[in-house]
Amino acid sequence: MQRFAYGCAANVGEALVEGGAPDTVFLAGGTELLNWLRLGIAKPARIIDISRLDGLIGVTRLPDGGLRIGALTRLNDVALDEHVSRDYPVLSEAILKSASAQLRNLATIGGNPLQKTRCGYFRAEDTLPRTAYLA
Amino acid sequence: MEFRSQASVALRVNGRPREVVVDTRTTLLDLLREHLDLTGAKKGCNFGECGACTVHLNGRRVNGCMVLAASVEGGEVTTIEGLAENGELHPVQQAFIDHDAFQCGFCTPGQVMSAVALLREGHARCPAEIREWKSGNLCRCASYPQIVSAVAAAASNARGG
Numbered sequence: 001m002q003r004f005a006y007g008c009a010a011n012v013g014e015a016l017v018e019g020g021a022p023d024t025v026f027l028a029g030g031t032e033l034l035n036w037l038r039l040g041i042a043k044p045a046r047i048i049d050i051s052r053l054d055g056l057i058g059v060t061r062l063p064d065g066g067l068r069i070g071a072l073t074r075l076n077d078v079a080l081d082e083h084v085s086r087d088y089p090v091l092s093e094a095i096l097k098s099a100s101a102q103l104r105n106l107a108t109i110g111g112n113p114l115q116k117t118r119c120g121y122f123r124a125e126d127t128l129p130r131t132a133y134l135a
Numbered sequence: 136m137e138f139r140s141q142a143s144v145a146l147r148v149n150g151r152p153r154e155v156v157v158d159t160r161t162t163l164l165d166l167l168r169e170h171l172d173l174t175g176a177k178k179g180c181n182f183g184e185c186g187a188c189t190v191h192l193n194g195r196r197v198n199g200c201m202v203l204a205a206s207v208e209g210g211e212v213t214t215i216e217g218l219a220e221n222g223e224l225h226p227v228q229q230a231f232i233d234h235d236a237f238q239c240g241f242c243t244p245g246q247v248m249s250a251v252a253l254l255r256e257g258h259a260r261c262p263a264e265i266r267e268w269k270s271g272n273l274c275r276c277a278s279y280p281q282i283v284s285a286v287a288a289a290a291s292n293a294r295g296g
């Protein structure tokens with residue numbers, strides 16, 4: 001894993017300002033990023049930990065009857081939320097079929113759409129560095 | 136915001152305050168195994184897929200290999216070494232022995248930590264639910280039937296049945 005500089009964002013504003021710098025990525029649940037780092041397909045110079053930012057976690061009912069789901073809400077918390085499981089059961093069931101309980105306790109709903117396809121052949125134009133196998 | 140490639144991480148592990156200086160690439164798993172000599176959590180795949188590194192972080196079961204140690208600042212970690220209290224095995228540990236739920240034992244710490252959390256979550260209402268919610272813990276020796284029995288028994292005992 002290439003060395004990186006790690007920082008923890010105190011608030012959304014700070015995260016956005018610092019996130020605009022080159023070679024900088026965000027860390028939320030980390031369930032994708034850590035594997036990309038180990039594979040060598042991500043080599044950021046800086047990692048901004050946004051996992052503790054306020055105001056981005058939780059499921060709340062909206063006046064029109066919909067739901068607002070904070071991007072940093074962990075997958076298990078989204079799936080097991082009473083509003084989600086009662087009113088949007090497909091979302092709940094789809095989440096609960098994903099990964100594992102341990103990963104769903106880390107992974108965030110906002111990070112989930114940012115997954116890279118897992119198949120190594122699909123990513124073949126980014127060849128895996130040989131050292132990934134020797135690690 | 137300060138960016139560092141080395142970080143001092145203060146956390147509680149098995150009830151004790153610990154402080155370690157680590158390269159920020161260090162995972163929670165490596166912090167436990169390499170820096171705190173808590174080798175109970177195992178490095179099975181180092182990719183988040185086998186569950187042998189399952190520990191409790193702030194009350195939830197997670198794969199230690201999928202967490203950067205630096206992001207655990209101020210957190211509370213429980214490992215397999217922290218389960219038995221006053222020399223007495225945790226009921227789940229006892230159930231694993233009673234139901235012959237391990238062969239080589241390599242996956243076992245992760246299985247037990249995962250099971251303890253699963254019981255707390257209330258996801259042991261039937262064998263099918265146990266299997267589904269323990270799907271993040273692989274066992275190459277295929278002790279799965281005995282593991283399910285052990286977890287079911289521990290759940291039943293906890294219910295007073």
